Structure formats: structure tokens, C-alpha cells
Amino acid sequence: MHDIRMIRDNPDAFDAAIGRVGAGAVSAGILALDEARRGAIGASEAAQAARNAASKLVGKAKADGDEAEFQRLRALMGDKKEEIARLEEEARRLDTQLHDMLLGLPNLPLGDVPDGADEDDNREIRRWGEPKVPGFQPKEHFELAAVQAGMDFATAAKLSGSRFVVLRGAVARLHRALAQFMLDVHVNENGLTETITPVLVREEAMYGTNQLPKFAEDSYQTTNGWWLIPTSEVTLTNTVREEMLDEAALPIRMCAHSQCFRSEAGSAGKDTSGMLRQHQFEKVEMVSITHPDRSLEEHDRMTRLAEDILQRLGLAYRTVVLCTGDLGFGARKTHDIEVWLPGQDTYREISSISVCGDFQARRMNARFRPQGGGKPEYVHTLNGSGLAVGRCLIAVLENGQQADGSVDLPGVLHGYLGGNSRIGADGVLS
16 A cells, blocks of 8 residues: 555656556546545544534623523534534545555555566566476376376366365375475574465455455355465565554564465466465465565565575576566565476476565554664555465475376485385375
């Protein structure tokens, strides 16, 4: 959410920045609404002052026996009371309208974010590893013999419909091993605090991390008003909602392994094969709450942490900075990490790491108290996958595939798999 004072002071700069993400010139409408709101507040305060002045004089008129003046002042007080109520209601209406308008505006991109229309204009910043090109025609994950018994879409469709999967046996164990491996690295080596949070949240939490009001159709809501989280970014970030933190407490670095739920409302017909795009999936999410001066440094740090997981798994990837046309609603800058999938002969996103500045903090009223004193400031928030477990499973299966349909597994996972190092073509760990 944007600071109205910043828009008042720099309307042209605001329009130029928000225009880069396709919002157009909006400051004039915002400022007109803000001026009307402030006018109603000012008029209400003036009416209240006039009523207070009349209140002081009405007793004197009564004591002086000036009945005409007494009645005039009483009538004036009554009129002002009605005027004040009307103006206060008008101010509340305009304030709600302004608040809703600001809630619907995306964040402003940082100056070094490249301009562009869509993902084709994203800018690659580095690559790691050599994409595996086996000496045979590689298959997609769901086509592998080793996976056939352990990845059941037909049963999932019977239970829940399309875009769900039932995992069994070796594939299910590999999925669990990947999540455990990621958590162990982030907690034991990277200093993130492991956190278990609810997957059902109140509406305020979804507003805080900007899923609402604009993207309601992308998430699921229960009949009693709770929302299923699309990612634990929602819960982790909202742990500081309405908090006044001490500066010394920053940065706060958290991670969580959770179920995630997305309706995929805008993806009809996209990635329908396999488990690349599901309604229910798991992620290990990273969230940092930082001092404003440290958020860009933290963004680079979080990107390195996600990249390190892929390096330990021996998975080739590339890292790109998203252009303005592909930038998420709440992000000021985003790094996407795309892992190599031999079965698709391309790189696919496995993590997005975003710095949001104070955009979410203003929506949540999350602030900190500077150590040297002074006015409280809004924290900066960051989030990123470290990593998406299902997509990592896909990458491990496709990159480890062998000509006979078996899958060799990364060495760092052997200890999580009882010392086993492969899934045979019969779907059995060995």
C-alpha cells in the first residue's frame, strides 16, 4: 500500500513509476479524492468549533434572560450537530474509497528493474551447471517407469478432480526427503527459524500480503470466512502485523514447510500434464523482516540460499530478474530461479524471491522503533521459495532419469532415504 503523503509530494514521479507496471496515471484521481476527504474533515472540525463556541454562550444568554439569543444558539447547536454528523460520515465514506483505491494499486518497481511486457523480457543474470542432455530421448517426470507406480493422477481425480495427485511409495518418500533436506539446510546452516503456521487465515492476513482484494479468485475461501493460504508467505509475514518491533530484533528470518492452495484461476489449459501446476502443493517458504536499509542486501542473500539448495542437489539452473511486465503485484524487484527440466528441454521456475519494501508493512501496520530514538518506521518484507517441493521433485526425477526408466538420486538425499540412491524401473528404492 502506498503512502498518500508521498503521492501528494511527488505526483508526477509516482505516475511515472507506477506507469512502468501498466497502471497508468492515477495520481490525479487519488489526490482529488484525498482533497475531498480532507475538505470534509476540515469542514467537520470547523462545524465542531462553531458548536463548541455556541455551547459556551448558551448558558450566558440563559442567565442574562436573553430568550431570543438563547433560542438562536440552541438552534445553531442543533444545526451544527447534524452538520458534523453528515460531514463525519462523508469523511468516512471518502476515506474508505481512498483506502480501497490505494489497496488496488501495485507496488512501484525499483529503478534497476528492466522494463518489459512479459516473461520474454526478463533478464538473465547468471547460470549454474550444465543442462543434462542424456544420450537417449528424455521423458517428462510422469512418463518415467520409476514413477508410474508412485504418481497417481487417476485416483486423485476420483478424489478431488483435476490438478491433484496421489504420491505413493518411493516417490512419496523422495518428496518428503526433499522437504526435510531443505528445512535442515535453512535451519541448521542458514539461520532461519523453523515455523509451523496455520493454513487457514482470516481475511486481514490475506489483505496484509496483498492477495486481497485484487486476487480473491486465485485462492480458496471456506464457508465460514477463512482463506486457505496460497503460500506460507501469508502467515509468516503476518506474524508481525500490528507489531511495534525493536530495531535490535531485525532481521527476522523464518522458514516454513506447508501445504499451499491455489485455484489457478487464470491457467486453464496450461501445464495440465503431470504435477507442475497443482491446486494443492507443498513449499518450503522463506520470509525476512528487515530494516529498510538492509532489504536489498537481504534480497540477494535469500536468492543465494535458494540457489544453494539447487547446487547441492546438482540441478542446473538460471537466475533471472523479472521485468516490469512480469513483476508480481506486491514486489519491487523479483529474482526467479528456473531449474533445467530435460523432459521439457527448457528451464522452469522453481523459486521466486521478492523484495516488497514497506508495501506490505503499511497494509499490516508493521513497524519498528529505531534504536537511537525518533519516529517509528515501517519494516521491509521479503519472501521467496526455498524451494517449491513438488517442482524440485520433478527436477530430481527428470535430471536423474536413466535409459532403462530408473532414476539416480542426488547424494545429499541418500541419508534421508535410508541409504538408498536410486528408484528402479519397478518403482522400488534401492
